[in-house]
Every structure is written in C-alpha cells, then in structure tokens.
Amino acid sequence: MQTTTLKRLLGRIFMGRCKPARHSLLVSDLPVMTLQPTGLSASSRQAAKPHVKRFVYDLASGAPGEDTADLLKEHAIRAIKDGHNQYATAGGDILLKQGYARYLRQTHGVVVEAGSEILVVAGSSAALAATFMALCNPDDEIIVLSPYFEGYAQAAVLARAKIVPVSLPANGTISDPVIKSIHRAVTGKTKILMLNNPHNPTGRSFSAEELQSIADLADKHGLIVVADELYGAVDFNDRTAFRSFLHYRCKDTIVIDGISKSENATGWRVAFVIGHGKDVNAIGRVATALGIMAPAPFQIAARSIFYGTGHDVDAANLQAQRQQRKQALAHNGRLLARALEVAGFEHSYSSQHGAPYMLARHRALAADSGELAKSLLDLHLIKTVPMQDGWVRLCFARPVAEISAACEAIERISVKAR
Numbered sequence: 001m002q003t004t005t006l007k008r009l010l011g012r013i014f015m016g017r018c019k020p021a022r023h024s025l026l027v028s029d030l031p032v033m034t035l036q037p038t039g040l041s042a043s044s045r046q047a048a049k050p051h052v053k054r055f056v057y058d059l060a061s062g063a064p065g066e067d068t069a070d071l072l073k074e075h076a077i078r079a080i081k082d083g084h085n086q087y088a089t090a091g092g093d094i095l096l097k098q099g100y101a102r103y104l105r106q107t108h109g110v111v112v113e114a115g116s117e118i119l120v121v122a123g124s125s126a127a128l129a130a131t132f133m134a135l136c137n138p139d140d141e142i143i144v145l146s147p148y149f150e151g152y153a154q155a156a157v158l159a160r161a162k163i164v165p166v167s168l169p170a171n172g173t174i175s176d177p178v179i180k181s182i183h184r185a186v187t188g189k190t191k192i193l194m195l196n197n198p199h200n201p202t203g204r205s206f207s208a209e210e211l212q213s214i215a216d217l218a219d220k221h222g223l224i225v226v227a228d229e230l231y232g233a234v235d236f237n238d239r240t241a242f243r244s245f246l247h248y249r250c251k252d253t254i255v256i257d258g259i260s261k262s263e264n265a266t267g268w269r270v271a272f273v274i275g276h277g278k279d280v281n282a283i284g285r286v287a288t289a290l291g292i293m294a295p296a297p298f299q300i301a302a303r304s305i306f307y308g309t310g311h312d313v314d315a316a317n318l319q320a321q322r323q324q325r326k327q328a329l330a331h332n333g334r335l336l337a338r339a340l341e342v343a344g345f346e347h348s349y350s351s352q353h354g355a356p357y358m359l360a361r362h363r364a365l366a367a368d369s370g371e372l373a374k375s376l377l378d379l380h381l382i383k384t385v386p387m388q389d390g391w392v393r394l395c396f397a398r399p400v401a402e403i404s405a406a407c408e409a410i411e412r413i414s415v416k417a418r
Contacts, residue, residue, distance in 0.1 A: 055381065056377070056381045056382070056383050057381060057382045057383065057402075057405065057406040057409055058383045059382060059383060059384055059394040059395055059396065059398075059406060060383040060384055060385045060393075060394075060395065061395060062200070062357070062395050062397070063266055063397075064261065064264040064266065064397050065397055065398035065399050065402060066264050066325075066399060067264060068263060068264050068265045068268075069263065069264070069318060069321055071304065071314055071317060071318060072263060072265065072301055072302075072304065072305070072318070073301075075300070075301035075303075075304045075311075075314070076268075076297055076298055076300075076301035078301075079296075079297035079298075079300035079301050080297045082300075084296045084297045084300045085296065085297060086296060087293070087296065088120075088293045088294060088295065088296040088299055089296075090284070090288055090293070091115075091119055091120065091284055092118065092119060092120025092121075092272075092293070092294065092299060093120065093296075093299040093300060093303070094114065094115065095303050095309050096120060096299050096300075096302055096303050096306075096309070097114040097115070097118045097120065097272075098114045098308070098309070099303055099305070099306030099307070099308055099309040100114070100118060100272055100306055101113070101114040101118060102306060102307060102308045103305075103306050103307070104244070104246065104274070106307070108243075108244045108246060108247065109247075110244065110246040110247060112246070112274055113277070116277040116280065116281070117274060117275060117276065117277055117280055118272055118273070118274055118280070119272065119273040119274075119280050119283060119284045119287065120270065120271070120272060120273075120293070120294045120299060121271050121272075121273055121283075121287050121292055121293065121294060122269040122270075122271070122292045122293060122294045122295070123258065123260065123269040123270075123271050123292075123294075124151075124228065124230050124256050124257075124258045124260065124271040125151045125154075125155070126269070126271070126287070126290075126292040127256045127258075127271045127272075127273050127283075127287075128151060128152065128155040128226075128228070128256060129154070129155040129158050129159070129290075129292075130273070130283050130284075130286040130287040130290065130292065131155075131226055131254055131256070131273065131283050132155045132156055132158065132159035132161055132192070132226075133155075133158055133159045133286050134279070134282040134283040134285070134286045135159075135191065135192065135224060135254075135279065135282065135283075136156075136159040136160070136161040136191050136192065137161075137191070138160040138161070139160065139161070139162060139189060140159075140161045140162070140189055140190075140191040140192070141161065141162050141163075141164045141187060141189045141190045141191060141192075142156055142161050142162065142163055142164065142190075142191065142192040142193075142194055143164045143165075143166055143182060143185050143186070143190060143192070143193045143194065143223075144163055144164070144165055144166070144194040145165075145166055145167075145168050145174070145178075145194070145195065145196065145199070146165035146166060146167050146168060147168070147201055147202075147387050147388060147391075147393075148165070148194070148196065148200075149196060149200050149201075149228070152194055161191070161192075162189075164185050164190070166178065166181045166182050166185050167181070168199075168202060170202065170346070170348045170359050170361075170389075170391060171202060171204065171348050171350055171352075172199045172202030172203065172204030172206075172348065172352075173204065173210070174206060174210040174213060174214065179213050179214075179217060182217055183217065183221075186221045186223070190221065190223060191223070191224060192223065192224045192225075192226050193214065193217070193218050193223045193224070193225050193226070194226050194228070195214060195225055195226070195227045195228070195245060196227075196228040197211070197227060197228070197229055197231075197232070197242075197245065197354075198231045198232065198235050198237070198242070198353075198354030198355035199354075199355060199357075200231070200355055200357050201357045201358075201359060201385070201387065201393040202348045202357070202358070202359055203333070203348060203349065203353045203354065203355045203356070203357040203358045203359075204348070204350070204352055204353065204354065204355075205235050205237040205242060205352055205353065205354025205355070206243075207243075207352070208243050211243060211245060211247075211248060212248070214245075214248075215245075215248035223252075224252040224253070224254065224279075225245060225248075225252070225253045225254070226254045226255075226256065227244070227245035227246075227253065227254070227255045227256065228256050229244055229245070229255055229256065229257050230256065230257060230258055230260060230261050230271075231261055231262075231354065231355040231356075232244060232257065232262075233257075233261075233262035233322065234261055234262050234322065234325060234326055234329065234356075235326070235354035235355070236326040236327070236329045236330040236333070236353070236354060237351075237352060237353060237354040242354060246274060252275070252276065252279060253275060253276075254273060254274070254275040254279060254283075255272075255273075255274040255275065256271060256272070256273055256274075257271065257272045257274065258270060258271030258272060259271075259302055259305060261397075262322060263302075263305065263318070263322075264325075265298075268294075268295070268298040268301075268302070269294055269295060269298070270294045270295075270298050270299060270302050271294070304318065305318055328400055329356050329396065329397065330353075331400060332356070332396040332397075332398065332400060332403040333349055333353055333356070333358065333396055334349075335396075335400075335403055335404060335407050336349070336358065336394065336396050336403060336406070336407060336410075337349035337358065338407070339406075339407035339408075339410040339411050340360050340410060342410075342411045343362070343410050343411055343412075343413040344362055344364065344413075345360045345361065345362045345410075346360065346361050346362070347359065347360045348360070356395055356396050356397035357393055357394065357395050357396075358393070358394055358396070359387060359391040359392070359393055359394075360384075360391065360392055360394055361389075361390040361391045361392065362390075362413075363390060365413070366390070367390050368390060369386035369387050369388055369389065369390055369391055369392055370386045372384075372386070372390060372392050373385065373386040373392050376392070380409060380410075380412070380413055381409065382406065382409055382410065
C-alpha cells in the first residue's frame with residue numbers, strides 16, 4: 001500500500017469521514033449523560049423552564065460502568081515508578097505472554113507457544129486493523145455475521161477489503177439457514193470469516209455445535225477465521241462454559257482477546273492476538289510499523305491478572321472480582337429483559353446470553369430503529385443504539401442500581417404505549 005493512500009485512509013477513519021457500515025453501531029450525536037442529574041444543553045435550556053433538571057439513562061455506551069480494580073491500578077503505578085516508561089518489547093512483554101498462555105491452557109485446555117503465537121497490541125480495535133491489513137489483499141472479502149461492531153468495517157477500510165454481511169436472527173443463533181447463507185456468500189475473493197463470541201450486539205454466547213459448524217465451513221472453503229473474543233472472560237452464560245475458537249484450530253485461526261472488558265480497563269489498551277506463528281509474525285510486523293504496541297507499564301501491571309507470573313494471590317483476588325461481575329451482569333440482564341417484557345418489547349435475551357448487550361424493539365412505539373431510539377430518548381430519557389429492522393441495542397454493563405433505575409423508567413413506557 002502506498003504511503004499516501006494509507007495516510008488518506010487513516011485520515012478518513014480518525015477524522016470521522018468514513019461512511020458507517022449499514023449495520024454500524026455508531027451512535028448519533030446525542031448528548032452523553034449519566035444517571036446523575038445534569039444541566040441541560042444551552043439550546044435546551046433556552047426552551048426549558050428555569051431550574052428544571054433532567055437525566056438520561058445511558059444504555060448505549062459499551063464502556064464498563066465500574067472502574068478498574070484498585071489492585072491493578074496499584075500495579076500500574078508501581079510499574080511507572082519502577083521505570084517501565086519507554087518503548088515496550090516488540091511483540092509484547094514475555095512474562096505477560098507466558099502468563100496468558102498458562103491461562104489458555106488452564107482455562108481452555110489449549111496449548112499455545114507464548115513467544116511465537118501470542119502478540120500484545122494496543123487494544124482490540126488496533127489488533128483487528130493490523131490483522132486485516134496483514135492478511136488481506138486489496139478487494140478481498142470479509143464475511144461478518146450481522147449486525148456487528150462498527151470497528152470491523154473501519155478495519156476493513158484500512159486493509160482495502162470489503163465487508164460482506166450475513167444476517168443473524170435477533171437472538172443471534174447460528175442456525176442451519178445462517179450456515180447456508182454463509183456458504184452462498186463465499187466467493188473466490190473471500191479471505192476471512194469474522195466471528196464475534198460472545199456476540200455484540202445480540203449478546204449470544206455460541207454453543208459448541210454452532211462453533212463446530214463455523215469451523216467445518218471455514219475448512220471446506222479454506223477461510224481464515226478471525227474470532228473476536230473480548231467478552232469471553234466475562235461470559236456469564238450459566239448453561240455452558242465459554243468455549244474459545246482456539247479449540248478448533250482450523251487451517252488458519254486468529255483469536256483476538258484483551259483485558260478491556262474483563263478487567264474494566266478499556267483505557268489501558270492491552271489486547272492479545274493468538275494464532276499460528278506465521279500469521280502472528282505478519283500481524284506483528286504491521287503493528288510495529290504502525291506503532292500500536294501496548295503501553296509498557298500497563299503490560300507489566302497486567303501480569304498480575306495471570307497465575308504463574310509471581311502474582312498468584314493477586315490473580316486469585318482479581319478472578320474472584322471477575323466472577324462477581326459475571327454474576328452481576330447476569331442479574332442485570334434478567335432485570336432488563338423482565339422490564340422490557342412488562343413494557344411490551346420484544347428482546348433477544350436468553351439463557352444462552354454471554355455478553356452484556358441485548359436487542360429490543362416495540363412496533364407499537366416505532367417501526368424504524370432510528371425512530372425508536374429517538375422516541376426512547378426524547379420521550380423517556382433512555383439512550384440506546386439504533387440497529388436495523390426496528391431493533392435497538394441496549395448495554396447493561398452498569399452498576400445494579402443504575403440498571404434498576406433504568407428498568408423502572410422502561411416499565412413506565414407500558415402505560416404510555418398502550
């Protein structure tokens with residue numbers, strides 16, 4: 001790729017001039033507010049009565065609603081004070097990678113070589129971009145289960161590849177009709193099958209049978225499976241344990257993971273790319289060229305998440321906190337689903353849920369996704385993300401008190417909607 005072309009593409013992405021994907025999760029330019037009472041914007045203040053206050057229930061943002069654990073923050077401060085403030089080691093801190101490899105073996109029964117099959121990158125979005133740029137040629141096609149996270153489309157633009165959406169039902173099930181649709185979508189230019197598990201925005205955690213059907217399809221067509229598993233460590237599905245796609249190790253499999261959601265540390269930008277050595281090496285060259293290696297002090301601090309890195313007591317404490325968050329997410333999901341049902345909404349929540357998202361729609365309120373999102377915000381002060389076919393996305397990665405308050409607001413809709 002020529003330098004001028006890359007600069008132009010980077011400019012389109014980071015200056016906001018990139019056209020959103022059809023099923024993008026881009027939020028319209030609505031004010032971002034929290035549950036705390038806040039003053040109105042200048043324009044709204046002119047039209048409102050003096051001293052009137054209001055708040056918005058923000059169920060749109062995917063950012064965690066709670067802060068990073070104090071224990072992790074203390075390790076980051078110590079790493080900075082100990083002088084880990086310069087360039088990070090190319091490919092990632094080896095002790096961190098060894099700890100993560102040990103985690104994969106203990107948790108998933110998967111053996112990965114830390115030195116050559118794991119790369120540490122500055123966040124999962126950067127990992128996706130580097131992966132697409134390393135593995136795709138111009139005009140290659142990337143099949144994505146739709147609806148999907150907007151970052152996939154942005155990463156494809158950087159790689160000069162084309163997104164090919166295949167629709168999932170609202171509950172996210174990879175059924176036989178979905179598999180047949182993927183087969184039909186494969187062409188001579190198809191390079192990657194993108195899998196997000198647990199899935200954003202439907203929230204579904206895919207079963208072993210669903211994942212096996214994807215693996216069989218990829219092997220049949222010689223496709224690379226890129227699995228975004230950022231929510232895997234906080235999968236709260238109480239029916240089956242989360243199953244990483246690393247179990248299937250197709251001809252070419254890349255898994256992207258990280259600590260952003262599992263440790264409530266989205267600002268730390270520590271993500272992992274796992275795959276065969278040749279692929280990880282190619283992705284690493286792109287990441288190095290773009291300077292998107294994870295910050296050194298946060299890599300050092302992240303060692304404490306994993307056993308066998310000299311922080312076993314800390315790892316146990318963090319694991320216990322993670323388990324509590326998973327239980328809270330499951331509780332939040334049930335509360336929100338129940339409130340939506342009371343208000344007459346359809347929703348995607350099920351016992352197969354694993355990510356803190358769900359889809360909802362209410363044909364009596366609005367048939368269009370954008371109109372429903374606008375109505376919920378303007379009339380009920382509930383902020384959501386418009387999707388397609390009348391669905392909006394809601395995120396319940398919030399403290400229980402906030403979700404409970406939002407549920408009360410949702411249940412009040414039932415009186416106004418009937």
